[in-house]
Amino acid sequence: MGHETENLAIFRGLLKFKSNVQKIWGVLIFLSIVTTIEVALGIIKPEILSTPVLRIKLLNWIFIILTIVKAYYIAWDFMHIRDEKSSLQGSVVFPLIFLIPFLALILLLEADYIFDVMNENFVSWNF
């Protein structure tokens, strides 16, 4: 099933592996490093990174970006999307990268609005 055509390079060809098994271990090391960075940042929580960017803390943006990086490598190398036809890649990825941010944007904006109403108007949660 197409395993003759495996793509053995990651990081846009920066790192090439000799066999598929080696590539798997390479991706594991990469994912472990990313997770370690995430956990370390989550425990230390550096003060500098708490400045908000687009109403979300810089630290949280870093977490979200690192998560998407991890998701990319899980999908591309563990789920072998890298070796699929580009039509399949597109059909799997496009609905998700379109619908999820869309839903998140709408609901988070609405929640922020509700928070402002509760916070600034004469409504109290604490009675």
Added chain:
Amino acid sequence: MEATSSSQVDESSVWGGGKQPMNASYGKLMMWFFIVSDGLSFSGLLVSYGFSRFKNIDSWPIADQVFTHFPFMHGIDAPMYYVAFMTFVLIISSVTMVLAVDAGHHMKKNKVIFYMFLTIIFGATFVGSQAWEWKTFIQGDYGALETKGGQILQFVNSETGKRAPINDFSIQIPSERQTHESSNGIWYLSESKLSSFSINEVKHGFEVNDKLVIRLQKIDEKGRKIILSREESLIHIQNAKEVVEGANLIHNEYGHRLFADFFFFITGFHGFHVFSGVVINIIIFFNVILGTYEKRGNYEMVEKVGLYWHFVDLVWVFVFTFFYLV
């Protein structure tokens, strides 16, 4: 697949896949359909968590103050280490799964068996860890009071800055109050187990002990929970209506009750996926041992359950970020 290569279908048609649209077999394509739709269900859950969080952005619990336990290490503050461990277990199980798929491509039956076995072990470890995590969360550790409006009041020792468990400072007041069970009271009424101390005992213990202050659910500008002064605390404690120990779907000693609801629902839904993944892996594991795929001539079934298993790992990466880190 080799048998179909001699067909007359033009290789460039059907999205470049010849007889198979997109060059993926029927089963694999259906697994992708399922994964995309399941991914949307999970994103719906996580986004609704985000909705509730943004709506209560000034009073949401801080995850590393909630998940501070590590098995066999009592009283040691270990924020997130255990979840990090669980994440590693799941990523490693993903690796053994992909190694099993790779061994299947090369038709190495014994290697497939070995790696499938490791995957099942790691998967079961993860489910067990999640059960432990739930148990600790449900049990709670310090206890808290709840006001009529559903706000949680936690107790802090103002000298050490550490949390004060209600079991330590409450003072026993003799009383006759017992748990109302339907078997020995009014048969159609019952109540859940009484807290270890009554609200009056906690209040009394608090008033006597000058070191204790209240920590509110509210967060200040720096993202820390607001701690009241002793005088304010004495006023605030009069609003308390109920003792809360641990967490369930109605009360939550860690803070906002929606936090517990989403914790149970999202990690529960994910844990259910891991559990069913382990069951499916076991079925495929025995099929491999029995030689089903050897006879069939390909190990594509291993590849398909592999896709599901990686998907479960993928979802956990997001749950980990949005529940424990952000």
